[in-house]
Amino acid sequence: MISIAAVRGRARGVGSEFALACDLRFASLEKAVFGQPEVGIGVIPGGGAIERLPLLASRARSLEIIAGAADFNAATAERYGWINRAIPDAEFESWIDALARRIASFDKQAWSAAKELVNRHTVPKPEDQVESEKLFFSALSWADYRECGPKLRAKGIGKRGDFELNFGERLGEP
Numbered sequence: 001m002i003s004i005a006a007v008r009g010r011a012r013g014v015g016s017e018f019a020l021a022c023d024l025r026f027a028s029l030e031k032a033v034f035g036q037p038e039v040g041i042g043v044i045p046g047g048g049a050i051e052r053l054p055l056l057a058s059r060a061r062s063l064e065i066i067a068g069a070a071d072f073n074a075a076t077a078e079r080y081g082w083i084n085r086a087i088p089d090a091e092f093e094s095w096i097d098a099l100a101r102r103i104a105s106f107d108k109q110a111w112s113a114a115k116e117l118v119n120r121h122t123v124p125k126p127e128d129q130v131e132s133e134k135l136f137f138s139a140l141s142w143a144d145y146r147e148c149g150p151k152l153r154a155k156g157i158g159k160r161g162d163f164e165l166n167f168g169e170r171l172g173e174p
Contacts, residue, residue: 002103002115006096007032008089012071012167016082017047020056023115024099025083027074028092033168034077038136040069040171041152042145046136051124057081071168 005011005019008028012035019025019034027034036053038045045066054062057080065072065082074086087095103111139145155170156163163170 002111004096004100006092007034007074007083008092009033010035010071010165012037013045014047017045017049017052019083020052021048026092026096027077027083027086028089029074029086030089032074032077032083032086033071034074034082035069035071035168036066037069037168037171039067040168042142042148043139044132044136046133046139048124048129050132051129053082055122055124069168069171071166 002024003022005022005025006027007019007025008031010033011019011027012033016034016036036045036049044050049062049066053065057065061080065080072080072082074083077083078086155173157167158164
């Protein structure tokens with residue numbers, strides 16, 4: 001099987017990590033936003049971003065994404081390698097559907113073998129992800145994380161509005 005993430009909205013934290021776990025990632029050029037805000041709230045990404053993002057976007061860009069905790073539009077995410085392609089929203093669904101049908105029309109043994117060989121060099125080792133997940137869960141007890149919750153609630157996290165929509169930019173505000 002080849003998994004395809006089609007992002008037409010915000011994919012932050014675990015949403016971004018879910019997309020990173022897919023084989024292919026496509027996003028609406030006008031509507032998609034990506035982010036890894038965990039460091040900004042006092043923890044680390046725990047769902048695979050630490051392992052997968054550097055393989056796609058490089059070490060330096062991954063540090064910018066993870067340590068900076070900002071939002072990224074689809075054009076930047078594409079340029080960084082976070083996603084395969086940013087597609088104009090008017091063409092989004094039809095383009096992805098055509099690609100999925102094209103792949104499905106090919107010999108399954110051929111693309112399965114090709115995927116297996118590519119995975120040998122590009123998929124993180126499970127033990128590495130287990131290590132970062134353990135650190136993520138221990139980070140939930142860090143003082144900065146515990147202090148961050150009330151501050152974020154006061155700013156409007158979890159409520160409809162500007163703070164939630166622009167979380168990556170608003171996160172670093174005093």
